[in-house]
Amino acid sequence: MSALSSLDAARAAVDALLAGGVRCVVVCPGSRSAPLAYALAEAEGRGHLELVVRVDERVGAFTALGAALSSGRPAAVATTSGTAVGNLLPAVMEANHAEVPLVVLSADRPEELHGTGANQTTEQFDLFGEHVRFATSVAAGASPSSSVRTALSAATGALEGIPAGPVQLNLCFRDPLVPEPGWEPPAGGGWEPPPVQPYAYRRPPVAALGGLPPRRTVVLAGHGAGPLAEAFAAAHGLPLLAEPSSNARFGGHAVGPYRLLLDGHPGLRIERVVLFGRPTLSRPVTALLARDGVQTALYHPRLVAWFREGRRRERLVDDLDILSGFAGRGAEGWLDSWLLAGAAAQEAVDRIVGGPGAPLTGPRLAQLVWESTRGQLLLGSSNGIRDVDLAAAPPPQPAARVFANRGLSGIDGTISTATGLWLGRRTETTAFLGDLTFLHDAGGLLLGDGEAEPDLRAVVLNDAGGAIFGLLEHGRVGDPALPGAAAAVERLFGTPHRADLRALAAAYGVRHTLVRTAAEASAALGAPRRRGREIIEARVDRASLRDLHERIRLAVGRAVSHN
Numbered sequence: 001m002s003a004l005s006s007l008d009a010a011r012a013a014v015d016a017l018l019a020g021g022v023r024c025v026v027v028c029p030g031s032r033s034a035p036l037a038y039a040l041a042e043a044e045g046r047g048h049l050e051l052v053v054r055v056d057e058r059v060g061a062f063t064a065l066g067a068a069l070s071s072g073r074p075a076a077v078a079t080t081s082g083t084a085v086g087n088l089l090p091a092v093m094e095a096n097h098a099e100v101p102l103v104v105l106s107a108d109r110p111e112e113l114h115g116t117g118a119n120q121t122t123e124q125f126d127l128f129g130e131h132v133r134f135a136t137s138v139a140a141g142a143s144p145s146s147s148v149r150t151a152l153s154a155a156t157g158a159l160e161g162i163p164a165g166p167v168q169l170n171l172c173f174r175d176p177l178v179p180e181p182g183w184e185p186p187a188g189g190g191w192e193p194p195p196v197q198p199y200a201y202r203r204p205p206v207a208a209l210g211g212l213p214p215r216r217t218v219v220l221a222g223h224g225a226g227p228l229a230e231a232f233a234a235a236h237g238l239p240l241l242a243e244p245s246s247n248a249r250f251g252g253h254a255v256g257p258y259r260l261l262l263d264g265h266p267g268l269r270i271e272r273v274v275l276f277g278r279p280t281l282s283r284p285v286t287a288l289l290a291r292d293g294v295q296t297a298l299y300h301p302r303l304v305a306w307f308r309e310g311r312r313r314e315r316l317v318d319d320l321d322i323l324s325g326f327a328g329r330g331a332e333g334w335l336d337s338w339l340l341a342g343a344a345a346q347e348a349v350d351r352i353v354g355g356p357g358a359p360l361t362g363p364r365l366a367q368l369v370w371e372s373t374r375g376q377l378l379l380g381s382s383n384g385i386r387d388v389d390l391a392a393a394p395p396p397q398p399a400a401r402v403f404a405n406r407g408l409s410g411i412d413g414t415i416s417t418a419t420g421l422w423l424g425r426r427t428e429t430t431a432f433l434g435d436l437t438f439l440h441d442a443g444g445l446l447l448g449d450g451e452a453e454p455d456l457r458a459v460v461l462n463d464a465g466g467a468i469f470g471l472l473e474h475g476r477v478g479d480p481a482l483p484g485a486a487a488a489v490e491r492l493f494g495t496p497h498r499a500d501l502r503a504l505a506a507a508y509g510v511r512h513t514l515v516r517t518a519a520e521a522s523a524a525l526g527a528p529r530r531r532g533r534e535i536i537e538a539r540v541d542r543a544s545l546r547d548l549h550e551r552i553r554l555a556v557g558r559a560v561s562h563n
Helices: 006-019 034-045 057-071 089-098 145-155 228-236 283-290 320-327 334-354 362-372 383-391 414-425 435-440 467-471 473-477 483-494 501-508 518-526 545-561
Strands: 024-027 050-053 075-079 102-108 134-138 167-172 217-221 240-242 272-276 295-299 315-317 375-379 400-403 429-434 456-462 511-515 533-539
Touching: 006 034, 006 145, 006 167, 024 034, 024 057, 034 050, 034 075, 034 102, 050 057, 057 075, 057 089, 057 102, 057 400, 057 414, 089 102, 102 145, 134 145, 145 167, 217 228, 217 283, 228 240, 228 272, 228 320, 272 283, 272 320, 295 320, 315 320, 334 362, 334 383, 334 545, 362 383, 362 429, 362 456, 362 518, 362 545, 375 383, 375 414, 383 429, 383 456, 414 429, 414 435, 414 456, 429 435, 435 456, 501 511, 501 533, 511 518, 518 533
Parallel strands: 024 050, 024 075, 075 102, 102 167, 134 167, 217 240, 217 272, 272 295, 295 315, 375 400, 375 429, 429 456, 456 533, 511 533
Antiparallel strands: none
16 A cells, blocks of 8 residues: 555545544644645635634644533644644643543654654654543554544543543654645635534433432532532532532522531531532532541542542442432421521622722622623633632523633633633633733734634733732741741742733733723623623732631621521
8 A cells, every 4th residue: 555645644634533523623833734734724625624723832722622622522733743742731631631622633753754863853652641541653654544533532532441531643744745736725615613602501300319318418519510410409409519610500509608618607517418520629628528427429420530439538429319319308407507508608708899898809800700701701720710619609590601721720721721612612702810820821812814813801800910829828928927938928929920911912902901990890891792802901909818818707607607
């Protein structure tokens, strides 16, 4: 069998990607990956896929990750050889722990150039190690079709015993890397974006078994739990403690500031916990799951990537009827006690963060973002998602689908992920993130001429540094009474800066609005959405953040004790 030209091998790879359901590929420019770029341009010209171009490989990888998250389809990122491939690692690591079908197409030199000192040549095969479900290197001239099919099966979780996740196809190309003279992409209609797909909530059918014993059980919904957790809590008459990215934080059983109620308030002592998804946000939840005398069960219907069996304390249950028997039904007055305490706690939080004359703070901005967002909401890591978890009241029905990169909870790639989310469903998307998270991925704002501009609103909580560390142990180390320690903690963890976000937005051609008060923030968030991108920058002070959280904690304690 004769060897394939590089362009024909690339065409075969693209055909196999299309057959496997890939409809979005992000290409980062480079010479060795040129055959892939030309083949993908041909497929886009025929209307078979959407081709997205990004100059930064890390941006490209997180963009593809976002597209896969929102669309539910595998999405790919294609790069040239050398350091370009290494820049994909953060997104691959996130995709690993979050089970996202991200397909890495890394172009490589042919075997005869390895070990010769050839430019941009390194060992790319298996570069991502255990972070990918499948990795292979396809020799120059060989057909990649079979390898692509296997990779997509692994990426989508179709292989037995392997959860969904990222894969790597290392494709070696030999010169010539360009088409024959006179090449042009097809002059057809080109790619037509899918119609806008607004978020529509559908409640899963869940029924409790008959004759269940009364128990003091709570349903804890961690990241990715889904609406099944809400339906289970409702069917069993149990309080629901749901993180924002669980997509279960709604309904009549949900308790908003639940993490402030887990320290043993009378009448709220928990005997059992039913866990859906992965809890990632708060130490009170971690302490609850480790508490002596509390029995825990994790709904575990399939293999997942975020833990190894035998390493967690919870009983693993893969059948909802068995889980129903473990949970029981809510004991008399149990749900009411939680709902009354939750209402009192929510009122106390609202009074502290939203009362007359209260300054704009992270928790207040989180409430406004949560209440105003429709479509898709991406919550950045660090304080933003925790502010929502603390202060945002659960609505009767969800108004937006919530995303967060909680696989490894990094702050990198957030703007790019949000852009990818929009690409996947073409519905309005909001990102709520801190200033450092925003600056970390400022390159994600760069769009080349002719690239699709997302309908993306980025709400940036700008407190000029890393406020979350002030709420951790480092806040105690940096006691103002010890000037030397305070200065060191501020420099090492607070990382203060004077970046001009308005100028940055202007440099990338993005609309910018500055707000300094809750009223201004409410007006900006309540304004009709315009097409394209906008940044709403909320300037706040982080110096009093630790005191704010302490006042909230004390106010909630008083409110619940008087309830």
